[in-house]
Amino acid sequence: MKNEKQSSILKQELNEFKDVLSSKIKECNQVFLIAHKNPDYDAIASLGAMSLVCKRHKKASYIIIDDVNDLPEKEKVMIEKIKEKFIVISLKDYEDNKTNNDLLIMVDVNKDFRTSLEGKYKLFKSIIIVDHHDVDSHTVKTNYKFITQNASSCSEMMYFLLSQYKIKSSDPCYYTYLLTGIHLDTKRFTKGVFPSTHEAANGLCDRGANQIEVDDFFALDYESDRRVHALIDKMNPENTRIMLSVCSDVCLENEVAQAADYALNYGCDATIVAAMLKSGEFKVCARSKGRVDVSNIMHALSKTGGGNAFSAACIYNHFVDDNASDLEKSEELRKEIVKILTYRK
Numbered sequence: 001m002k003n004e005k006q007s008s009i010l011k012q013e014l015n016e017f018k019d020v021l022s023s024k025i026k027e028c029n030q031v032f033l034i035a036h037k038n039p040d041y042d043a044i045a046s047l048g049a050m051s052l053v054c055k056r057h058k059k060a061s062y063i064i065i066d067d068v069n070d071l072p073e074k075e076k077v078m079i080e081k082i083k084e085k086f087i088v089i090s091l092k093d094y095e096d097n098k099t100n101n102d103l104l105i106m107v108d109v110n111k112d113f114r115t116s117l118e119g120k121y122k123l124f125k126s127i128i129i130v131d132h133h134d135v136d137s138h139t140v141k142t143n144y145k146f147i148t149q150n151a152s153s154c155s156e157m158m159y160f161l162l163s164q165y166k167i168k169s170s171d172p173c174y175y176t177y178l179l180t181g182i183h184l185d186t187k188r189f190t191k192g193v194f195p196s197t198h199e200a201a202n203g204l205c206d207r208g209a210n211q212i213e214v215d216d217f218f219a220l221d222y223e224s225d226r227r228v229h230a231l232i233d234k235m236n237p238e239n240t241r242i243m244l245s246v247c248s249d250v251c252l253e254n255e256v257a258q259a260a261d262y263a264l265n266y267g268c269d270a271t272i273v274a275a276m277l278k279s280g281e282f283k284v285c286a287r288s289k290g291r292v293d294v295s296n297i298m299h300a301l302s303k304t305g306g307g308n309a310f311s312a313a314c315i316y317n318h319f320v321d322d323n324a325s326d327l328e329k330s331e332e333l334r335k336e337i338v339k340i341l342t343y344r345k
């Protein structure tokens with residue numbers, strides 16, 4: 001698909017989908033918008049853009065984000081800005097205000113367990129999904145979905161939808177956020193870039209996206225970066241090919257992921273990093289250059305395991321003794337991981 005037609009095919013498909021989106025928005029009483037838990041820049045930007053689409057249809061829309069306080073500062077900044085124009089609610093608010101004719105729009109996510117509405121999808125009259133992740137048996141069942149892997153990000157698709165609806169935001173921050181989402185999911189234009197991605201980025205800049213503000217979203221936070229490097233400092237080559245770091249340092253989920261990403265720069269086949277979250281659970285992130293399928297390892301470790309052969313993660317919280325010390329728990333987890341790695345050899 002890496003040819004000049006890719007962009008026009010994507011735009012044509014989105015244009016057809018647009019009619020479904022419009023009719024579903026018009027039919028319902030109110031729209032609820034949701035993205036994946038721990039929403040990233042792509043997810044938050046897409047929520048903002050989809051809110052603009054609902055506003056265009058003069059329909060009340062509510063963004064459900066249940067974990068705002070646990071998010072990193074810059075994600076909170078984005079959400080605070082969106083709150084100036086739109087209503088952000090908790091899961092509890094949704095439950096208090098639901099009707100029997102509600103539309104749910106899921107952006108940047110398609111799997112049931114990845115949002116805080118897990119188990120509650122049947123409460124909605126209709127569900128629309130706009131996403132760029134792979135689908136599997138966990139994909140929420142609906143006839144109204146636009147899911148493609150021929151786009152860099154949900155932000156990219158949302159840009160094309162905004163432009164097809166001829167929606168112009170007086171506040172350029174919505175364009176800046178979409179460009180930030182594209183930068184995030186393409187690792188700053190180094191992977192998963194399509195011809196349409198460049199077109200979207202150019203269009204966003206034309207509409208006033210601020211590249212300097214985009215760069216600010218990727219500036220490293222000193223404290224956070226030290227925590228990432230502390231995890232990397234604790235790495236051991238578990239066998240000659242897999243670098244492993246397991247410790248009870250308290251980190252944010254994305255810091256564990258960053259450590260696993262960074263360590264892949266070493267001459268190894270794969271990296272696995274585990275650290276403790278504020279909740280007391282352990283986050284485990286694994287990355288691979290391709291010789292090792294890390295999603296198998298994450299699935300073997302925990303039923304929460306998800307991802308693909310190159311990049312996978314899970315939450316680990318089933319310890320033999322829940323009252324064990326943090327250090328004992330991290331040692332138990334290390335042994336579990338080593339056991340799985342040993343079986344695999």
Ligand SMILES: [Mn+2]
Nearest residue numbers: 042108154185
């Ligand atoms: Mn995304």
